[in-house]
Amino acid sequence: MLETSARLLRLLSLLQAHRDWSGADLADRLGVTPRTVRRDVDRLRELGYPVNASPGTGGGYQLGAGAELPPLLLDDDEAVAVAVGLRTAAGQGIEGIGETSVRALTKLEQVLPGRLRRRVSALNAFTVPLLRAPQQQGLDPALLTELAGVCRDSERLRFDYRDHGGGSTRRAVEPHRLVCTERRWYLVAWDLEREDWRTFRVDRLTPRPPHGPRFAPRTPPADDLAAYVAKGVSTRAYAAQAVVRLLVPLEEAAERISPADGTLEAETERSCLLRTGAASLDVMVFHVMFMGLEFEVVEPAGLTDRIRASRDLLSRALERGERSEPGAPRERA
Template structure:
């Protein structure tokens, strides 16, 4: 049995990790009796944590928003500063901390008093970031936190989705996880109408509440969801797909190729395999050449033919003239 102080921290962590727990579930997780759970909940309330309880067989415990921020955590100004910082980090897609920012923001906003939420909203609404480069896809942090809550609580999501062609469709899904790349957020979810896993760009999602009901989470489509999303947005979505051996170590290739452009896997110490896609073979040729890395084509064979055709067009263009090439009509440029 856990000591009281450690058990209180564990109880608080459980309440933050899930929307609602029954007394029996908490007792089983903590290895105590339901009566001890009730006493521990009372202790958390005495410390300032807003734990709500609903009676009856369908009732349970839920960490809610209180009149004041729980003590010994953050004061009002600190809470506002942290919330604004987390929203900024989540919205800008800062590499390495995006998902962590959303999880922390979801926990903080769950207990943030109304007066502080208004301050955070005002700061975000009237603050304009000056970035060196515009973000390719702006994501509302409020949408991110809403999706994070639904993933955590296993509640169905209803939303309008704008496709790449601008067409809008209505979707109902069972959200599973949020995945972020350098500049974009994606939602991995089970699409109820299509009866299959789908990946949605979050900047194209407009939630249409009410959401729910709750669902039993399914087995995810892959153990490595980051690799799954990377393959989906860089390869599976395209008509033409290619497998190319890059003649450099994987770590070097990863510095030139983003997860949204292709997936990489090691092929010995001095090479790696790139799997990627494009709308057509000519675009694929440009895509592979723009990596700036030595390579050889593994498949499809048609890509080798497209590379030869591109080489011939380049040779012909150079032969027709230019500052350092022959003049038009095949005449040589006289020496100066």
């Protein structure tokens, strides 16, 4: 029975590796007769795997598309390659696939034998990626998979958290989801002490296992968690907040403004609203100007005053510079 089961797994692996196999080729690979191959194919069909067969000299066997994803069978080198690829995508926060990569990596690392885990860890530890937008600070993918696991299993998480000023606190939360931007990862969780939803930067937390106990998941703070986190890290977290009308279409603004800079909302075909935050209104002036887009202030009125003050300051600096240029007329004492 064990020999037959092992042979079925080997047959399934071969069917996944190649699009078409002749019966003779499969028999040669498995060390059995073509009749045994036909019986094994029938067993796979009974187990729910769609194996198509075409008769004749040019015919053969093919694994078809089914309603359910069959088990993915990988050899050692393939498993290492997949794990390294997923870790690279997860660690760099590549837009659109980062969170998916973490979920897949969590599942894969659960079934990797120890010898393969060591190979993956060594390859990641001694490889330096040169990518378009690397993170400002390295983030261990193992931390991401650990957090993804407690979110999946609904286990309480305890960790040390370092705030912006460098102070450290011990937190206990019910983790809900991981959210990634182009460069950063965030954990959305229910803070047990503060009895409210909080967003934590993953690079600032250090888990303190063991994890648990398990909890009943709560209703999340928003249907769109990406928008919720974007608003929190770009607006709610700052003392000064503003709404600015950008005089360009939403699509053009989105090419220059990341979720960490603020949240965008379409207004007309030629304009959109930016909701953003900064440490102060003076900092806000330069934050908006550095975006390089035509704009006007919606609120607060104080931001307009600070822009006017910055304009006057710059104008005076230019005037003084022009008077000090060689050949410029000098003022009489």
